[in-house]
Amino acid sequence: MNSLRCWLAHIETELSSPLVFESCDANEIQRQLDLQQELQRDIEKHSTGVASVLNLCEVLLHDCDACSTDAECDSIQSATRCLDRRWRSICALSMERRLRIEETWRLWQKFLEDFSRFEEWLVSSERTAALPNSSGVLYTVAKEEMKKFESFQRQVHESLTQLELINKQYRRLARENRTDTLCLLREKSQGANLRWDALQRRVNSILRRLKHFTGQREDFETSRDSILVWLTEMDLQLTNIQHFSECDIQAKIKQLRSFQQEISLTTGRISQIFQQGEALMEKSEPLDSAVMEEELEELQRYCQEVFGRVERYYRKLIRLPLADEDTEVSLSDRELDLDEACDVSGGPWGGRRASGGGLLSPLPSSGGRSANLRGERGERSGRDTPASVDSIPLEWDHDYDLSRGLERETEREEGDFLLRGEDTH
Known part of the structure; x- marks a missing residue:
């Protein structure tokens, strides 16, 4: 009973500890799943012992010699209920932990896919904004360039919706402790915001110059x-x-x-x-x-x-x-x-x-x-x-x-x- 009691305390501590992700890739998710699988195998290995203890308690409750008084009977019933409750909690926590790891991977995938699409657009937009045809040009060319950048500015403003979606996803990951210790997710989110701000300022500056001309x-x-x-x-x-x-x-x-x-x-x-x-x-x-x-x-x-x-x-x-x-x-x-x-x-x-x-x-x-x-x-x-x-x-x-x-x-x-x-x- 003492060994079972120590194991229960140990496994409950393991299952209640938060998940710590070192990086935000598939290898890290697989590592966490492997650790969780080891815990699950340990739980399954002790399931026989827990069942034996519960059966023994049930036998003692029906043994008049073992439970000669009401106090002894109440003590055995309380121990039985406590053990059953803790065992059920351990099984549920193990399942939740595995599901949490899998859900974290899905959230990471969604975040990384959205960020990848946004970054692809961002790279193309930064290339466009880096080479404006706004100096030493004819008036007609400047007019066409201004129309082009006015349309481009609308695209930049429309992309803010996608950026806000990325920010919302990252805030949820941070709130639920699903981020990585290397802060790669945070760097991606902050970098996207900083680059979008710089792009918007660049486009506004180009448009001001063209409109002035x-x-x-x-x-x-x-x-x-x-x-x-x-x-x-x-x-x-x-x-x-x-x-x-x-x-x-x-x-x-x-x-x-x-x-x-x-x-x-x-x-x-x-x-x-x-x-x-x-x-x-x-x-x-x-x-x-x-x-x-x-x-x-x-x-x-x-x-x-x-x-x-x-x-x-x-x-x-x-x-x-x-x-x-x-x-x-x-x-x-x-x-x-x-x-x-x-x-x-x-x-x-x-x-x-x-x-x-x-x-x-x-x-x-x-x-x-x-x-x-x-x-x-x-x-x-x-x-x-x-x-x-x-x-x-x-x-x-x-x-x-x-x-x-x-x-x-x-x-x-x-x-x-x-x-x-x-x-x-």
Whole structure:
């Protein structure tokens, strides 16, 4: 009985001690299963002795000589129940220990498989993020690269679900004491988190750089387009005043002065666009710089065209005699066409004119580019607005008699214009 009692204490201690895994591989699981199998064989070897003791106790309970008193009978019954309970507990613990080892292996396999898939994706993603096409590239290439990395960033965020699953599995292993003493499982979990954080920061940094690069160009294009829309609207309004408006001269002069004021207020904005474009050209690739230079030249030509028309038409109106209250004066297209044939560079672009209401040029003096543009002033900007095509023929009002001085001035302008036309041919 004493030897059985010592064995019971020993086996209970062995079965109640926690499992200690040195590593997280199949060999370690097999080692633990072998140890458990030895315990199980030891338990089975002692099963006969335990059964004999239990049978002996049962015999003693029915032996009147052995159990002559109630106290002796109670003592034997208590010992029998205790031995039976401990034996059943030992058998159950042995089974649970084996099942725990097998379950630990399944949990490890699931963790390692999920980690392997995540690490494979992580390696591929780190390779993609290591070689971004984000410096020294064209604007169109940067736009495509930005779209690519925006999609890649979404993939990185979506992979967070898989990473959280790995973290959840590791937390369970750690909580249930199923981790290895070499801390390989912990290193894998922590390494995955650190690498994902580094990847996310890398992708965010690349996207910030690409968005900054493309954003500067887009801001420039947006500002330039808004000025072009504004110029087109003014071009159309000026055409309407010249050819279709039934207002008198004073009303037209008032409208043109509002145009002059609007131009004056927009001068700084146009200059900023040119400065912004030139700064971008210095930082951009040659092909992008050529595109932006062409866009700036187009904007400059269109500004010269529209502002020049406003200035010339305004000068024409202020030279006309004021109309009587009952008389409405209109200008002939022939006169306007003669004035519009004048050199724009001799108009408002040389600074503030001495005559009242002159315009200050809003365009920067950009050296060679401005000279080339003045040489190309006869070219069209590509926008076929009513102001940039041939004037609409209107019938001349013969009933309206201009002063003789104005007629002589018109004749001189016509002669000068014809002479310039012959010289050009």
